[in-house]
Each structure stands twice: as structure tokens, then as C-alpha cells.
Amino acid sequence: MSEIINNRETHINSDTNRLSLLKEGFMDLHHGKNIKEIKERLFNQLGPISIEEISNLQHSLMEEEGIQASEAKDICSKHMEVLKDLIDRNSPSTRPEEHPGHPVHTFKLENRELEKVVNESLVHHLELFVKEDTQENISKLLEDCNSLLDIDKHFNRKEHLLFPYLEKYGIYGPTNMMWRIDDYIRDGIKEAKRMLLHYEGEKQPVLDVFDFVQKEVNEMIYREENILFPMALKNLTEDEWVKIAYESDEIGYCLTEPVEWKPGRLEMAEKAISEGYIKMETGILSLKQLELLLNHLPVDITFIDQDDVVRYFSHGNERIFARTKAVIGRTVQNCHPPKSVHVVEELLEDFKSGNKDCEDFWIKFKDKYVYIRYFAVRDEKGNYVGTLEFTQNIKPIQEIEGEKRILS
Structure with missing residues (x-):
């Protein structure tokens, strides 16, 4: 296309005319005409195409030309074939x-x-x-x-x-x-x-x-x-x-x-929110106090909502199983390997149906003995609202002997 880069004396400046030419070119693509020829024609007539023109073109094709959903996918792919060479790389600032x-x-x-x-x-x-x-x-x-x-x-x-x-x-x-x-x-x-x-x-x-x-x-x-x-x-x-x-x-x-x-x-927004208070049935805490309280518990907590979506996990100093914020908003099934998904789904189904209210597991993990507990969370009417996962290293607890009645 380099041979026509300087051949732009006849570029159309009217917004209406430019959109008309763009539409004509892309409708030709839609009807199976030669991509290379249309690409050269459009570049010769219009030069670089702005982001706004692309937006107006797509809107016009969808709304004014009545392009159906089944056709939209095909024509969009052809759009991109053209846009790779025609898009204006200098607009806008990034x-x-x-x-x-x-x-x-x-x-x-x-x-x-x-x-x-x-x-x-x-x-x-x-x-x-x-x-x-x-x-x-x-x-x-x-x-x-x-x-x-x-x-x-x-x-x-x-x-x-x-x-x-x-x-x-x-x-x-x-x-x-x-x-x-x-x-x-x-x-x-x-x-x-x-x-x-x-x-x-x-x-x-x-x-x-x-x-x-x-x-x-x-x-x-x-x-x-x-x-x-x-x-x-x-x-x-x-x-x-x-x-x-x-x-x-x-x-x-x-x-x-x-x-x-x-x-x-x-x-400023975060400061206002963090300084806000949450009123609960048995007390009032600031958002910051509540978060610190949960993160200082000697256990790991994860909450999954009624749609099996991970909504929260505590963030203590020594988590047993690694968690990243990327899991928030993800279904719990997709956080487990395929070979264990059936166990997760069976447990959630028992909780949702009311067959169970809790389930416990215990495993050896590295140098820890891990006690994993799952609880069905229900509202005051007994409706299922989610599942709480409670994970704790109980090895230090198992090693306790005798009594302790004085400060260390």
C-alpha cells in the first residue's frame, strides 16, 4: 500500500461523504468483494480513519442498514482486516x-x-x-x-x-x-x-x-x-x-x-468509605476495624454466595492455601481442578437442598495438619445464601498438653 500513501489529493473531507464511502466499502466486503482492492480504495480516498468514524460506521451498519446478529460477526471480522491498515495510530492519546x-x-x-x-x-x-x-x-x-x-x-x-x-x-x-x-x-x-x-x-x-x-x-x-x-x-x-x-x-x-x-x-472516596461504620445486631464497627478483625483470626475464611461465586476471603499473614484477588467473582467450580469439581458440586447441592448444614475434611499439607470446615450460611428464614469455608492448621492445637494458667 506504500505506493499510494502520497496519492491523497482527492481525500474527502466532509464527514457525511467519508461515512458514505466507508459504508460503501464495508458493504462491498459484506457482499464478498476483494478485500485488498477495497482496502486500497478506501485508503486512497480517505487516508487514516479516526476512531470516531469507525464508531459511526459500525453504528450505521447495525442500525441504519439493518445488519442482523448472524451477519454482524462475519462483517466485524472483515472490518478488522481493513482496520489493521487504515486505523489512525495517532488518535487518540493513550x-x-x-x-x-x-x-x-x-x-x-x-x-x-x-x-x-x-x-x-x-x-x-x-x-x-x-x-x-x-x-x-x-x-x-x-x-x-x-x-x-x-x-x-x-x-x-x-x-x-x-x-x-x-x-x-x-x-x-x-x-x-x-x-x-x-x-x-x-x-x-x-x-x-x-x-x-x-x-x-x-x-x-x-x-x-x-x-x-x-x-x-x-x-x-x-x-x-x-x-x-x-x-x-x-x-x-x-x-x-x-x-x-x-x-x-x-x-x-x-x-x-x-x-x-x-x-x-x-x-478521597476510599477514605470516606473506610471511615464509615457498619451497624450489626450485636455492635458497630468501622469498615477498617471489621477488615482487620477478620484478617487477625487464626483461620482462613472464604465466602461463596448463593450462585457459587467467590465473594470474599480473609487475608491473614499466614494463609494455608494461596489466594489472589483474581478469584473474586469467579465460580468456585472453576477454582478447582476438574477431577475434584464433582465433590464441590455435590457438597453445594447438599447445602442448597438442606440435606446438610456442614461438612468437615482434614488433610496433611506440607508441615501442617489442616482442618477444613464448610458451613451452609442461611438467613433468618432458613434460605440458603452461601457457603463459608473455614480452614485452620490444627497441628499446634494437637500438640497441646497439660494446662496453662499464667501469662508467658
Whole structure:
């Protein structure tokens, strides 16, 4: 395309005319015309295309041209084939995303982790599976599926926190199209896991669905980082990014734990919240006091809500089993290896049905003797609201002899 870089005397400057030419080009793609010829034509007529023009184009194709959901996926892929060469790399500024903890910085960290799964771990495990479809190799692919299911938190933050702000500024194209493709990806990962759990020796369908997942995840990462995030950075205010950052913890993060981002406004908000008080039936504590109290208990606590989603874990100085903030918002089934998931599901079903209120396990772990207790948490009416995991090293307790009645 270098031969036409300077041939721009006839570039169209009218916004309406530019959008018309863009639409014409992409509708030609939609109807199967030559991608290379259309790419050269558009570049010769328009030069670099701005993020705003891409947004307006996608919105126009979806709303004014009546492109259906089934067609949106195909045309979007062709969009990206063109945009790789036509997108304006100088617009807009991306400086805010360079700050660790900024929502865009976190989204990109997650994308790097997703790339490791789909382009490294999954590729390697598929090679093993092709050579020999043993249960061991199937289990490795199931672990990849469980990792990829974490993408739901990435998508949920994008869809429920970022998209509403873009739509507030009249930007609908990427939000409508990306949400549909996000759902295709979610469904693809779930289908891959279903096939593996019920595998009966047919390799090709498994390979096909993983090929789809790998391709769509990589393309979505490209769309996010070259269209969605630059557009959001250009339009959203710092206050809006602060709100997104503050609300992100409730949804959780994908395969990574973000660094804390504290611009001035966020520090003020956190201070106000931490100094607030929580009134309970038997007393009143500040949020800070409550957190310190839980973290000083000589046990590890994890709480799973009624939908099997991990919502909280205590953070003492010496945890028995490692936890990171990446598990928050993740289903507990996806936090366990496939070989033990059936035990987790059976226990939760007993709690939900009322067959059990608690279950205990004890295991030797490194130099510890670990007592693990699970309790069904119910409200005053007996309704199941979640499960509490209570983990303690009881080896020092077992070693106690005699009596102690004086201070050390």
C-alpha cells in the first residue's frame, strides 16, 4: 500500500461523504468483494480513519442498514482486516492507560494473560491431545477451559461498566457488536468444555471449537485495544474512570490481580468509605476495624454466595492455601481442578437442598495438619445464601498438653 500513501489529493473531507464511502466499502466486503482492492480504495480516498468514524460506521451498519446478529460477526471480522491498515495510530492519546491500576491498563493486563492461555498453553495441550487423546490430556484442556471461562469477568466489566459510559456519549456501534461477539466467545468456551466432559473419541469437533475460540479471543483483543479502548480514553472523564475502577472489584478480574490505582478522587472516596461504620445486631464497627478483625483470626475464611461465586476471603499473614484477588467473582467450580469439581458440586447441592448444614475434611499439607470446615450460611428464614469455608492448621492445637494458667 506504500505506493499510494502520497496519492491523497482527492481525500474527502466532509464527514457525511467519508461515512458514505466507508459504508460503501464495508458493504462491498459484506457482499464478498476483494478485500485488498477495497482496502486500497478506501485508503486512497480517505487516508487514516479516526476512531470516531469507525464508531459511526459500525453504528450505521447495525442500525441504519439493518445488519442482523448472524451477519454482524462475519462483517466485524472483515472490518478488522481493513482496520489493521487504515486505523489512525495517532488518535487518540493513550497516556492514561500507562498508569498501573487504571481500568484500561487492567483490561490490557488481562488480555496478555488470555493470550498466554490461547496462544501458548492451549496450543501445547491441543498438540498433545492430537497425538493421544488420553484422560490426562483431556484434563489439561479442561484446565485451559476453566482459565478461559474467567474471560466472563473481563467481558462483564466491559459490558456493564464501560459500555454504558460510551453509550452516554452516543457511541453504540462497538458496544452492540462487541457484546454479541463476547457471547459467541462465551458459548464457544462452554461448548468446548461440554465436549471434553462428554468426550467419546471424536477429535475433530473438539479441535474445531477450540480453533474458533482461539481465533475469536485474539480478534476481540485486537478490537478492544485498537478501537474500544482508544475511543473510551478519548471520551471518558477521569471521574468516570474512577467510578469504573471503584466498581470493578465487585465483578472481579480475569486471570490477574490489578495494581491499585489511586488518583486524588479515588483516595478521597476510599477514605470516606473506610471511615464509615457498619451497624450489626450485636455492635458497630468501622469498615477498617471489621477488615482487620477478620484478617487477625487464626483461620482462613472464604465466602461463596448463593450462585457459587467467590465473594470474599480473609487475608491473614499466614494463609494455608494461596489466594489472589483474581478469584473474586469467579465460580468456585472453576477454582478447582476438574477431577475434584464433582465433590464441590455435590457438597453445594447438599447445602442448597438442606440435606446438610456442614461438612468437615482434614488433610496433611506440607508441615501442617489442616482442618477444613464448610458451613451452609442461611438467613433468618432458613434460605440458603452461601457457603463459608473455614480452614485452620490444627497441628499446634494437637500438640497441646497439660494446662496453662499464667501469662508467658
